[in-house]
Amino acid sequence: xxxxxxxxxxxxxxxxxSEEQLNxxxxxxxxxxxxxxxxxxxxVLGSQGEYYALDHAEKRRAIEVTVEAAGGRVPVYAGTxxxxxxxxxxxxxMAERAGADAxxxxxxxxxxxxxxxxxxxxxxxxxxxRLPVLLYSNPGRTGVTISVELASRLAQIDNxxxxxxxxGDLSTTAAFIAATPDRFKVFAGRDTLVFATVLxxxxxxxxxxxxxAARHLVRLYNACRAGDLELARDTxxxxxxxxxxxxxxxxxxxxxxxxxxxxxxxxxxxxPVGPLNEQARAQLQKVLDELGLLRGV
Numbered sequence: 001x002x003x004x005x006x007x008x009x010x011x012x013x014x015x016x017x018s019e020e021q022l023n024x025x026x027x028x029x030x031x032x033x034x035x036x037x038x039x040x041x042x043x044v045l046g047s048q049g050e051y052y053a054l055d056h057a058e059k060r061r062a063i064e065v066t067v068e069a070a071g072g073r074v075p076v077y078a079g080t081x082x083x084x085x086x087x088x089x090x091x092x093x094m095a096e097r098a099g100a101d102a103x104x105x106x107x108x109x110x111x112x113x114x115x116x117x118x119x120x121x122x123x124x125x126x127x128x129x130r131l132p133v134l135l136y137s138n139p140g141r142t143g144v145t146i147s148v149e150l151a152s153r154l155a156q157i158d159n160x161x162x163x164x165x166x167x168g169d170l171s172t173t174a175a176f177i178a179a180t181p182d183r184f185k186v187f188a189g190r191d192t193l194v195f196a197t198v199l200x201x202x203x204x205x206x207x208x209x210x211x212x213a214a215r216h217l218v219r220l221y222n223a224c225r226a227g228d229l230e231l232a233r234d235t236x237x238x239x240x241x242x243x244x245x246x247x248x249x250x251x252x253x254x255x256x257x258x259x260x261x262x263x264x265x266x267x268x269x270x271x272p273v274g275p276l277n278e279q280a281r282a283q284l285q286k287v288l289d290e291l292g293l294l295r296g297v
Contacts, residue, residue, distance in 0.1 A: 004075055005102065005132065005162055005185040006203045007040025008217045010210030011048040013256050014062055016267035022058055024065050026266055030211070031069035033264060037214035040204065040221075042070060043104060045079035047141060048208040048252045052109075053270040060094050067099035077206075081106030081136060085121045089128045096129050103129065104164060104206070106136040107144040115150045122154050132161035138189065139167055148175040155184040164189040164206045170196050177201045191217075191243045195236035198224040209242050212258045212293055241287045248280040261285055262293050 012034070015026035031042055044066040045051040045059055054062065063078045070076050078100035080091035092103050105125055107118065126133045135154065137146040146163065154160045165173045166189030173193065176186045177200055185203035188194045194205040198221060210217050216239055223232035246254050250273045257276050259266045261284070268275060276284065288294050 004041075005134070008038075008204055008210055008214065008221050009041040009043050009077060009187070009206045010034050010039055010214055010217075011043045011046040011206050011208045012066075013211055013252065013259065013266050014045070014049040014051075014054065015265075016270065018267060020268065020270050022061060022065075023267055024061075026264065027062065027065050028069040029264055030259070030266065031066055034210070034214050035070065035073050038218040039074060039210065039214050040218075041075040041077055041101075042066060043077040043079065043206055044100075046104065046136075046206070046208075047079075047106070047138065048211070048255060049079065050252065050270055051079045051081070051106075056091070056094065059091065060098055063095055063098040063100055075101035077102045077104050077134065079104050079106065079136070080125075081108075083108045083110055085124050088121070088125050092125055092129050092131070092133075096131050100131065102132040102134060102161065104134040104136045106138060107142050107146060109142045109144070112144055115147055118144070118146065118150060119153060122160065123157060126154075126157050126160050130159065132159055134161060134185075134187070135163040136189070137163060137165055137167060141166075148172065148179050151176050151184075152179040155180040160184070162186060162203065165197075166190055168193070170200075173197050173202065174200045192236070192240055194220055195224065195232050198232075199229075208246075208252070208255055209239060211255050212262050212288070213239060213242060213291060216291065238291065242291060245284050245287045248284055249276040250274065254280075254284060257281060257284060258288060258293075261288055 015023040078095040082088040139145040162185030188197035188205040220235040
């Protein structure tokens with residue numbers, strides 16, 4: 001599947017009912033909407049998908065529903081990160097059995113393993129599966145960094161296929177690209193850096209804003225690939241207020257509210273994360289309106 005790792009891959013929310021149970025119907029609707037909008041893959045159980053709030057059975061079902069809904073039209077990436085190597089291996093093997101096409105493995109949280117311990121962590125996970133493994137570096141949330149040197153070492157393992165870089169540091173992204181072979185795909189994890197990442201030679205983006213602005217992101221990516229840099233730059237700039245709006249509520253409530261405003265009710269986040277207040281909703285609605293995204297308001 002390595003050659004298929006490219007393009008715009010929305011980091012999907014996990015829709016819940018009002019009782020905070022998995023909403024399979026809404027998840028299927030989201031997958032279908034994103035595929036209709038031209039995405040190159042879908043990512044279930046990432047940070048935006050509240051992976052930390054779900055038990056193993058719920059995770060398995062979310063992957064199964066996503067795979068069924070995608071129906072082979074685009075690859076399905078499943079988040080299988082955990083604090084311990086043992087649990088990450090269990091989740092990775094579960095995702096493989098559930099039909100995922102690749103896994104994305106965020107670094108451990110709460111603990112701060114050394115780079116050598118991280119190497120052993122990822123080597124063990126990769127050795128437990130036949131699926132491509134996408135490293136996931138999000139130091140702002142985990143407090144753990146995948147160094148360029150570590151990524152270069154891990155890239156020598158056959159099925160470690162790339163990295164989602166959510167550091168927000170373009171120099172780090174560029175260094176990942178320079179230090180790894182062409183088959184190792186580097187994805188922007190910060191929505192504001194899609195344009196720059198693709199121009200540097202990155203493979204695309206795993207983007208939370210893709211839940212509601214997939215067409216804009218696909219347009220941006222396609223424009224970069226076609227050499228229409230003015231269109232790509234303008235599209236990136238137009239999306240900046242949406243990313244900035246993430247601060248209007250506790251992560252990841254903003255994107256769920258944005259989905260509701262654009263006609264797909266993904267329900268609440270699991271508590272303790274609460275809904276946006278009225279002032280924040282009004283600000284978010286204005287951002288979505290200016291992007292031409294309001295479908296359900």
